[in-house]
Amino acid sequence: MEYYKPFLVILSCAVVVGIISIIFVLRWVLYYQGGLAWNGGLAEFNWHPVLNISGFIVLQGLAIIVYRLPWSWRCSKLTMKLIHASLNLVAFIFAVVATVAVFDFHNAAKIPNMYSLHSWVGLAAVIQYCLQLVLGVGLYLVPFMPVSWKMAFMPIHVYSGLILFSSVIAVALMGITEKLIFSLNNPKYKDLPPEAVFVNILGLLLVVYGALILWIATRQSWKRPNDQTLHSLNSDGGGEDGTKVGPALSQLSDAAEGEDFGEVRKRSNKYDDQVN
Amino acid sequence: MEYYKPFLVILSCAVVVGIISIIFVLRWVLYYQGGLAWNGGLAEFNWHPVLNISGFIVLQGLAIIVYRLPWSWRCSKLTMKLIHASLNLVAFIFAVVATVAVFDFHNAAKIPNMYSLHSWVGLAAVIQYCLQLVLGVGLYLVPFMPVSWKMAFMPIHVYSGLILFSSVIAVALMGITEKLIFSLNNPKYKDLPPEAVFVNILGLLLVVYGALILWIATRQSWKRPNDQTLHSLNSDGGGEDGTKVGPALSQLSDAAEGEDFGEVRKRSNKYDDQVN
Numbered sequence: 001m002e003y004y005k006p007f008l009v010i011l012s013c014a015v016v017v018g019i020i021s022i023i024f025v026l027r028w029v030l031y032y033q034g035g036l037a038w039n040g041g042l043a044e045f046n047w048h049p050v051l052n053i054s055g056f057i058v059l060q061g062l063a064i065i066v067y068r069l070p071w072s073w074r075c076s077k078l079t080m081k082l083i084h085a086s087l088n089l090v091a092f093i094f095a096v097v098a099t100v101a102v103f104d105f106h107n108a109a110k111i112p113n114m115y116s117l118h119s120w121v122g123l124a125a126v127i128q129y130c131l132q133l134v135l136g137v138g139l140y141l142v143p144f145m146p147v148s149w150k151m152a153f154m155p156i157h158v159y160s161g162l163i164l165f166s167s168v169i170a171v172a173l174m175g176i177t178e179k180l181i182f183s184l185n186n187p188k189y190k191d192l193p194p195e196a197v198f199v200n201i202l203g204l205l206l207v208v209y210g211a212l213i214l215w216i217a218t219r220q221s222w223k224r225p226n227d228q229t230l231h232s233l234n235s236d237g238g239g240e241d242g243t244k245v246g247p248a249l250s251q252l253s254d255a256a257e258g259e260d261f262g263e264v265r266k267r268s269n270k271y272d273d274q275v276n
Numbered sequence: 277m278e279y280y281k282p283f284l285v286i287l288s289c290a291v292v293v294g295i296i297s298i299i300f301v302l303r304w305v306l307y308y309q310g311g312l313a314w315n316g317g318l319a320e321f322n323w324h325p326v327l328n329i330s331g332f333i334v335l336q337g338l339a340i341i342v343y344r345l346p347w348s349w350r351c352s353k354l355t356m357k358l359i360h361a362s363l364n365l366v367a368f369i370f371a372v373v374a375t376v377a378v379f380d381f382h383n384a385a386k387i388p389n390m391y392s393l394h395s396w397v398g399l400a401a402v403i404q405y406c407l408q409l410v411l412g413v414g415l416y417l418v419p420f421m422p423v424s425w426k427m428a429f430m431p432i433h434v435y436s437g438l439i440l441f442s443s444v445i446a447v448a449l450m451g452i453t454e455k456l457i458f459s460l461n462n463p464k465y466k467d468l469p470p471e472a473v474f475v476n477i478l479g480l481l482l483v484v485y486g487a488l489i490l491w492i493a494t495r496q497s498w499k500r501p502n503d504q505t506l507h508s509l510n511s512d513g514g515g516e517d518g519t520k521v522g523p524a525l526s527q528l529s530d531a532a533e534g535e536d537f538g539e540v541r542k543r544s545n546k547y548d549d550q551v552n
Contacts (some may be wrong), residue, residue: 115468117453117479159494163487170446171482175448177393180459192391203393207446211439218435 004070007222012067014212017205024202025053029140032195038101040108047101049175055094056168057206058130061213062163063087067224068216077227081140088133095126118174119176125167132160162217169210176203280346283498287341290488293481294334300478303328308471309459314377316384318400323377324449331370332405332444333482337489340437343500344492353503357416364409371402401443408436438493445486452479465482 029036029046036050037043051134066072066084075083099122107268114123139145180189180196187193214224297419305322312326313319342348351359363448375398382389390399415421415429456465456472463469490499 036293098463112466112468113470115466117449117456117476120476120480121449121483143393159491163490166446167483170449173393173397173446174449174453175451178457180393181454190388190391192388192499200393200396204396207397208442214439215435219431 007068007070007216007219010212010216011069014061014065014209014216017209017212018061021202021205021209022054022058024198024205027050028195028199028202028237032198038210040104042105044101044108045105048098048105049179050173051094051098051101052168052172052175053202053206056125057097057165058209059091059094059174060165060168061089061209063091064165064213065216068219068222073224073230080224085133085137085141088129088136092126092133094127097130099123099126116174116178118171119180121167121174122171125164125171127162128160132164162214165213166210169206172206173203176200283344283346283492283495286488286492287345288340290337290485290492292483294337294490297478297481298334299482300474301325304478306473308474310482317380320377320384321381324374324381325448325455327370327374327377328444328448328451329478329482331367332374332401333441333448334485335363335367335370336441336444337485339367340441340489341492344495344498349500349506355423356500361409361413361417363534364405364412368402368405368409371405375399375402381444392446392450392454394454397443397450398447401440401447404436404440405444408433409438438490441489442486445482448482452476501546 020033033042033046035043036046063084067080067089070084072080103113105111113119115236135153136157137151139157176199182201184191184193184196189196305326309318309322311319313470314323339360342363343356348356348359357401381387389395411429412433415426415433452475456475460469460472465472
């Protein structure tokens with residue numbers, strides 16, 4: 001497992017930073033901002049950062065890298081696609097409810113909607129995420145879709161997913177900036193009270209989380225090998241019941257350090273490699 | 277040149293969006309915000325968005341993709357490295373002067389420095405950019421640096437550059453949000469006066485510019501071929517004087533559509549490919 005030590009370190013850091021971010025946003029709204037409720041007031045607004053950070057950022061990040069987890073390679077590609085799509089669907093539902101919360105709050109408080117750059121880029125991200133989900137499911141989960149279509153769309157699907165994820169983090173940073181300016185009055189944001197420091201750190205955590213997820217997602221050597229490669233290693237290292245898949249994956253990990261793994265991948269099914 | 281049509285279209289869009297962004301920020305500060313000066317007042321602050329958008333964003337974006345320009349492939353790798361480093365150095369100087377401008381303004385107006393998330397992430401980006409420049413020059417422009425070091429550091433250099441570029445755009449979006457909230461009073465930002473719409477559009481332009489640059493930078497097929505490949509094509513298609521490099525590059529473009537170009541690249545110098 002030599003090869004996967006850096007992967008496991010980076011993955012652990014990402015998970016820890018993601019969990020700390022969720023704890024931070026919960027502490028922010030529960031301790032500093034009056035808690036959570038669904039009453040049209042500030043406590044309903046508070047669902048907006050909580051759901052967006054936990055769902056639209058942390059969960060979306062995990063959905064992006066779910067194919068990279070070596071222990072998921074014993075699952076079929078279809079299973080992994082379903083998990084990837086489901087996590088993204090849950091993240092999308094979180095984002096929609098978060099958007100409803102802020103519209104409700106604005107309407108009740110007679111604050112105009114959709115005036116800020118935060119709201120413009122944020123709503124664009126929610127709409128693009130919806131489109132990404134619909135196209136992703138349509139192309140990669142609907143049976144009998146032509147392989148040529150899957151292949152042609154894959155670079156756009158991956159690129160669009162990563163840009164969306166980065167944009168959502170940028171939107172969150174704008175949202176934090178807005179909220180701290182509007183909600184801190186005595187002392188003000190510029191006086192840097194404890195809440196400002198605490199939420200600024202939350203912003204930094206989101207940047208670090210994004211950077212870690214993007215590092216994992218863009219390492220070619222950490223990609224899930226195609227099914228043919230996995231099948232041949234499973235056949236060598238274990239039976240159909242998968243009890244010896246662990247050692248087989250370990251061999252794969254070791255092989256991936258040298259040229260041999262690259263050669264195995266080159267020989268294997270090109271289409272499968274590209275559409276996954 | 278069939279293969280480069282999409283490249284040229286995306287590149288042209290990026291350049292046009294970059295130029296429009298610079299025009300927008302100039303119109304913002306000259307028409308809405310009282311112009312430019314170096315007097316410790318608001319007009320000095322105005323250098324902050326102008327220099328950051330033109331230098332730290334638009335110029336940095338061009339520095340990132342400069343290796344991708346096919347007409348630059350007739351230049352030696354060393355020349356291109358010098359151009360890449362010089363553009364980044366100019367962008368860094370713009371960023372430093374932009375930072376000095378805002379500190380000067382804050383100090384004169386007795387506004388605290390470094391309290392906002394914008395300033396935290398922004399200063400971190402300037403420092404990381406400096407580090408990226410020093411390490412980049414040290415590793416790739418200082419002669420006799422071991423190839424193994426160059427290779428080991430290249431994935432980090434590329435990743436760090438792209439994360440930095442994305443972070444700077446996120447910082448700009450936070451800066452725009454702050455500035456519109458603080459500077460618009462009657463009518464306020466929430467009333468969406470023409471200036472707010474105009475600057476929100478500037479924010480959208482920066483997101484689009486970032487997305488276009490990242491698309492260009494992450495297409496493997498648009499990478500500059502290694503020197504050995506270029507040399508062999510130049511030998512087939514033209515002489516040492518480079519007068520027939522154009523047709524040679526045209527052959528390369530055509531070849532790049534099929535498997536042959538990939539094969540040529542696979543056969544060529546592996547080290548060269550990886551450290552470039």
